[in-house]
Amino acid sequence: MQSPTPFARIGTRGSPLALAQAKLVRERLSLAHGVSKDQIAIDVFSTGGDRSQKENTTLSDIGGKGVFTKEIDEALLAGHIDIGVHSSKDVATGLPPGMVLAAFLEREDVRDAFISVSVKGIDNLPDGASFGTSSIRRAAQALRLRPDLRIVPFRGNVQTRLQKLLDGVADATLLALAGLNRLGEAHRATAIVDTEKFMPAPAQGAIGIAIRQGDTRFAEIVAPLDHAPTHAAITAERTMLRVLDGSCRTPVGALTGTAGDLLTLRGEILSLDGQKSFSAQAEGADPVALGETVGRDLLAQAGPDFLAGWSR
C-alpha cells in the first residue's frame, strides 16, 4: 500500500514511453535515496498532445508550445506533484514561470531509426513511396534526399506508429532510437540513419526533470540524477532553439558533441520541402553562449525572407 504522504510524487503522460521514463526516474530516485519505490507515486496526466492524436495534424498545427506538458506543468505549479518527467524535446523553450528543468538523465542514443517492412533504407524506397511522419523536421530531411516521397501524417504513440507501418498506412517512417530502446523495441529498426542527413531534434533522447523554481528540497532530491554532460548538451541545444523560436517555425535539427574540454554544437534549419537548408557549427565551454552563437548564425544565414516565408 502507498503511504498517504509519499517521498515524492511524479507526474507523467500515460503513453508506454512516458511511463517507462517515469519508472526509470522513480528507480533512480529510489536507489539514490534508499527509499522504497512504493514511496514514490506516479500520477498520469492526459495532455493536449495525447488528446489530438487522432486528428491529421502536425504538432506545429496544434500550436506547439507545451502541448505535451501543459497539464503536468499546471499540476506541478499547483503542488499536486513534485516532479514532472518529460522527453526534453517535447518541452517548450519558454518554460511556464515558476518551473525549472533541474536535471537530465544521461542521454540515450540521439539518432533516428528508419523503419520499413519493405525496404532496407530510404534510398531503396520506390518512386513516390509514402513516408509516415508528423514531424516537420523528419519530413523536410526526407524530402531533401527524396523530393518524390509522399508525406503522410503519422500521429500516435510509438507502438501505434509501428502498427500503422505493419498495416501498410505508409511504406516507411523514422522514430527516435531512444524511444525504441526504452520500450525494448530497438529490434524494429530497419536501419539507423546518419546524423549528417538526419540531424536529430534539439534535446532528442534526454529525459528532463522539472521541479518548481525555488523548491530547494526537490532540487536536492533530483540533483543526484543529473548527468552533467547531458545537462550541458541539452542547455546548448535548447538555447539554440530558443533563439530560432522567436523568429521562425522552420524545421530545426541540432547535435552536440565534444572536442577535448569544449562542447561542439551543430544546428540546421530547413524549408518545409527540404529544398533549402542552412547549417552552422561552433565550439565553446559555455552551453548558453554556444547555443546563442549557433542560433544567431543560422538566423543570419537564412535571412529575413527565408524566415518570413515559413513563419506560419
Ligand SMILES: NCc1[nH]cc(CCC(=O)O)c1CC(=O)O
Ligand atoms: N512526442 C514524440 C517523442 N518525444 C520524444 C520521443 C522519443 C524519445 C526522446 O527523444 O527522448 C518521441 C517519439 C519519437 O520521436 O520517435
